[in-house]
Amino acid sequence: MCTPYAYMQIILNLLYGLPNHHSVPGNHDDGNATDNLFRENYVYGYLLAPEETADIVRGDSGFYYYIDNPAEKTRYLYLDTAYQGVTTDEQEFVKSTLLTAPENWHIVSIAHAWFANNYDVYPPTLNGFDTDAKNLLDMFDSFNARAGEYADCTAWVEFCIGGHYHLDHVEHTDGGIPVIVVEADTLHDRSGTMPQAGTTDESAISAVVADYNTNTVKIIRVGRGEDYETEINVKTISYTNVIKTSIGKDGNIFNG
Numbered sequence: 001m002c003t004p005y006a007y008m009q010i011i012l013n014l015l016y017g018l019p020n021h022h023s024v025p026g027n028h029d030d031g032n033a034t035d036n037l038f039r040e041n042y043v044y045g046y047l048l049a050p051e052e053t054a055d056i057v058r059g060d061s062g063f064y065y066y067i068d069n070p071a072e073k074t075r076y077l078y079l080d081t082a083y084q085g086v087t088t089d090e091q092e093f094v095k096s097t098l099l100t101a102p103e104n105w106h107i108v109s110i111a112h113a114w115f116a117n118n119y120d121v122y123p124p125t126l127n128g129f130d131t132d133a134k135n136l137l138d139m140f141d142s143f144n145a146r147a148g149e150y151a152d153c154t155a156w157v158e159f160c161i162g163g164h165y166h167l168d169h170v171e172h173t174d175g176g177i178p179v180i181v182v183e184a185d186t187l188h189d190r191s192g193t194m195p196q197a198g199t200t201d202e203s204a205i206s207a208v209v210a211d212y213n214t215n216t217v218k219i220i221r222v223g224r225g226e227d228y229e230t231e232i233n234v235k236t237i238s239y240t241n242v243i244k245t246s247i248g249k250d251g252n253i254f255n256g
Helices: 004-016 040-045 088-099 131-144
Strands: 065-069 074-078 106-110 156-162 169-172 178-181 204-211 216-223 228-231 253-255
Touching: 074 088, 088 131, 131 156, 156 204, 169 228, 178 216, 178 228
Parallel strands: 074 106, 106 156, 156 178
Antiparallel strands: 065 074, 169 178, 204 216, 216 228
């Protein structure tokens, strides 16, 4: 029989070998059953793919970071809303991440828990963002509104992804940013779709696809559950160099 620590080592070694994977800490990553395994070596040594680790920009403290994908013009912002909670240092890191985002890039934020941590209420209550997570979401709204110090920014927070509730749920911030939580690949039946071993309904794995042609985020379900989608709050651009209509001496319009 494996001890919890030995079992965790087996799982982590398998995870470490997966290519191109990124993770965020969750509410069970407390290290109590794993000889305090939750430390930097765990997060940055196992929960990130080796080839990606050198490319991340990490916070000075805690387990939050971002990775840029120039091909997609997207900054992926990975946050800790579950283990240590949203600290002041993390909020400062997020602000710096927003202010330094390249021109006209997309920003997608991933964290384990976005809603109020009442695990007995399903689905999460309307406007149930807890205090700490709401601080981040309010910052995202201010950024998209180009308020205050964000006035000259041009990137755009497109949507947030999370889990924790073991079901599908979408809610929008006051500024219209979709916060998407997805069904978990576990034996819980909170969504009403129990797994069936040995069938295509055994697992619930989601692919999240941003479609900027239709301004939607599509959740494609592999396994049990249904596909669904939600709208992205469309970025608007204000032009200040519009040429006014001019009329020549002959009375004809010659530009506009």
